[in-house]
Amino acid sequence: MHTTLFALTLTVFLAACSEPVLPPATPLRADPGQFVHIPYLQQGELKVLTERNLLLPANAEQRELELSIFYPEQNGRYPLVLFSHGNWSSKDKYDTVIKFWVSHGYVVVAPNHLDCCSRVSGIVNSMRYGNFGLIENRVKDLRYLLDNFDQLEQVLPALKDKTNLQQIAVAGHSFGAFSAQQFGGAGTLNGEDNSYHYYKEPRVKAIVALSPPGPMFDEITEQSWQQLATPTFNSTGSWDIDNYFFPQWQLHKMAFDSAQPGHNYLLVTQGADHYLGNLICRPEREATPQHDALTMLNASSTAFLAAYLKQDDRAKQFLQSGQLQQLTAGFSSLEFR
Template sequence: MKFLKRLVLVVVALLAGGWGLYSLVFKPAPVVLAEAKPLPADTQLSAIYGLDPGPNPIKVIPAIHLTTRDGPLTLTAFYPDTEGVYPLVLFSHGNFSNRRAYDRILRHWVSHGYVVLAPDHRDAGGLLNSILAMTRFGKDGVMQQRPRDLINILDNLNAIADQAAELDRRIDRNRVVAAGHSFGAFTAQMLGGADAAVPGGDRRLQERDGRFQAVVAFSPPGPMFEMVDEQSWQNMTVPQLVTTGTWDVEPRFFRDWRLHAMSYERGVEGLNSLLVTEGADHYFGNLICRLELDAEPQTDALRMANAVSLAFLDAEIKEVARARDFLASDTPALATAGFARLSRR
């Protein structure tokens, strides 16, 4: 039975786009990882901005259903259960994943005063569903629809208000951020001006939307699907934070963790920040994206990513001076003995 299922996956992968997706089924040799320094047990973390959960209780609407120009869309809403108006973050999940696999990140932001809306994209729901989506719509179709999903959410905020008036009262429609993980990180980057090549032609996929004022990209891809390339980020015009770690490797696609920093290195100078954490992998062990993994949770690394991403949001969107000072300093590296290092260019 397992062999038959594997054979079906191989056939579908080949139909969906050749050996790039075929490699999703058959795993290559593992990458030998360099030893990583752990966070010292006696580290004083009081200097890290926003490390602890914020003061706001959190409300969750598990499913909001929208009818959009591109079809039905389901999203989850997270918002502070405290009266006020808060910036809006739209979050894009990674390939094979889903909108509820990132609560450990999203709830941290919400506790500090943000509203988060997270949809399921066409490729949500696991490997087989992702391959089927790429078979039906093409890799370029899936890649382009993802940012359109976030645009459709912005275009349908009034429809969301009709379903959840209390949520609507919390949303500041003039302060909007795109965020995501892995494939979803590139989705967020596209809304900030990144683009992708269409194989076999001169056209590039573009879905920039001027309403998005910043981008948070957890483990964004380097070269991918013969579409994401070294030129993909040269037209990004909003500030972005990129995060990765020294174990952030994928034998099928990214055998060197530094490839995840390509968007930082190739982006427009003056707009980029990069967090690198020792021993952090693509999923913080099993804390995001693939919660079913039999892996050791990387709690310290996720706490650092949450804290630095919050500082970036507060600096860029709320214009908090202390957050700006933190990002401009060497505090992350000094306070963690090099466990978390923040760069700017």
């Protein structure tokens, strides 16, 4: 094993174990009467159906993909959201967010990536493929889903006539947030040819990046987001820090600050950490669940999806109004650039 890769693996291991001392956070103490002005604050009316551990067969260039698919029971053609999990996490640890979206009328397909499911698996595959290889394979996984959606309908016949493939978003958390951003134009530096590689996908109309990374390893740099132009929703919080990679939560907003302006959003919530306590990514974590932060994330991200996949003008006006900070008495804010 190369010394550099060993050092990176050790750093990732230490980062996963780090628990920083967190500053005081402002709780949600807003007047509940103000919440009626926040669109998509409540669970939607559609019944959510879930099929887990489905398999999309391999072909000559792509490995078999293990999937979970979430979709409304009611008839209709719904926008498609592909979801990319965080490093060492899995497709089945984000139900609190995914099912909320689906209840408002979306089909969500979530694959397991090579780095999924455990620390051991993640480290073994990082040694096998390297950081750039893991990043590139994630893109291949998601593009394979886009290119072979007809096969998904064979795997799960209930999807037939259920999905509108003219309205597609890619979403993700942490490492998966960067995977999503790549479909909007974010670039990855390849150390072998010392150039940035881009994977922008014109079929994708919106990006949802939950707690995206700042500069990380040698492949994700300060320049990685300069060509990100697809409408993007980013989120982070004042506790979204760790002792190794991101000692300041503001590093998670670098994508928002450096991407192309025009349709770029940032949700910041007081006291929200990388896992919303234990509500996403690491439900086994011994931490207090951050339900108020989840409520703000679900409402704001759903408003964004509605604005850019369903042309909901009221949702877009809310996103761009800056009202959320006032309505929540400073608990959450929405920036637009």
